[in-house]
Amino acid sequence: MTRLGREFLFLWNEMDFIKQLKGNYFTRNVQILADFFECEDPSTKRFSGFKITKRDANFESLEALSDLFIKLTSFARRGKFQPNRRDNRPRAGFVEPDAEIVKPSSIAMTKDWVKRSQQLREAIDYFGRYxxxxxxxxxxxxxxxxxxxxxxxxQFQKFFGIVNKKAVRPQGFKGYLDFLYFWKENFITQDLIQDMIIILDASSLIDVPEQEDQKAKLRDIPAEFFEYMRVILNENSEIFEDQKPVLKLFPIPVMQGKVWNMPAELIIETGDKEKRAFFENRILPYFVYMEIFDVDYSDDIKNRFKRGQKS
Structure with missing residues (x-):
């Protein structure tokens, strides 16, 4: 079973709670899921065996799970919940419409999905240079x-543009190769959060001293990069109209889910197909597809995902 399947089973186990998440203050996707669970609640089904989370993983139970996925996908595409027609049979004389009405939100979502998929393919191709x-x-x-x-x-974007331009130079930030990031937001203060991954040459992680009597040591990249950005911030106060913003930098796991149990760094060696695939199949999609999440941001940013643009 895929990770997506396991996540769905987790949500299924939380059905009673999710069914309560109704009202305009919840996002459209949450409301669809709540309506879906309201209809598919095992307690309303005629067969007790419908409780898929209590059954063994066999062909029958996996087929039932697959059917639920198909139903939920259909509901999401329509932009609203639509009960199973077999459970709501039409009266005699009812004429089935020839065409299905597709909501504009569904059309927009499909176009956005295609756009982000293309963006992901381009990102994978771009970072393939490493x-x-x-x-x-x-x-x-x-x-x-x-x-x-x-x-x-x-102003924030202009500041990082200067940081990146300086860092990539031969005398810039040691080992710096590239970047990718996504503009998030602190929904309490509405301050922008730059959720960023920088890519370094792994050979630069150890500081080799010039003096023979000194020992080599592992660099503290988060502390070094913070100090590097702080110096550039002080040198370019005119960007912020001579105001003095406070710089904060927090290392976070490369992938934050508890299932990954990862630190803030990930080394990918040449020929390590497993970690390379993790980067292309997990990390990049996470950053790219966050763009289509149903979130109300205070800043109108056309493209929140950014990456390097080396030729």
Whole structure:
């Protein structure tokens, strides 16, 4: 069973709670899931064997799970819940419509999905340039905070543009190769959060001293990158109209789910197909497809996912 299947079974076990999540203050997707569980509640079914989470993993139970996925996908595409027609048979004389009405939200979602899928393919192709190099990924969440206001997106974006331009130079941030990030938001303060992964040459992780009597040591990348950004921030105060935002940098797991149990860095060596696949099949899709989540942001940012643009 896939991870998606296990996640669905977890939600199924939380059915009683999810059915209560109704009302306009919940997102459309949550409301669809609540309506879906209301209809598919095993307690309303005629057969007790319908409780799929209590059954062995055999062909019959997996087929039942697959049917539920198909139903839920159908509901999501329509933008609303539609009961099973077999449970709601039409009266005699009822004429089935020739065409299904597709909501504009469904059309927009389909177009956005196609766009993000193309974006993912391009990202995988772009980062493929590092397959023959030992690299390490570091993930941070970066914030710029002002006391009585928020740093506008345009200023934050311009600041990082300078950081990236300087870092990639031969005399820039040692080992720096590339980046990818997604613009998130602190929904309490409405401050922007730059959820970022920087890519470094793995050979740069150890500081080799010039003096023979000194020992080599492992670099503290989060502390170094914070200090590197802080210096650039102080040198470019005009970006923020001479205000002085406070820089914050928090290392977070490369993938945050408890199932991964990962640190804030991931080393991918040349020829390590498993970790390379994890990067392409887990990490990149996470950052790319966050764009289609049903979230109300305070900043109108056209493309929240960004990556390097080396030719």
């Amino acid at each position: 397959k023959q190099k030992n690299i390490v990924l570091y993930r941070f969440q970066i914030q710029l905070e002002l006391k009585n206001s928020k740093v506008p997106y345009e």
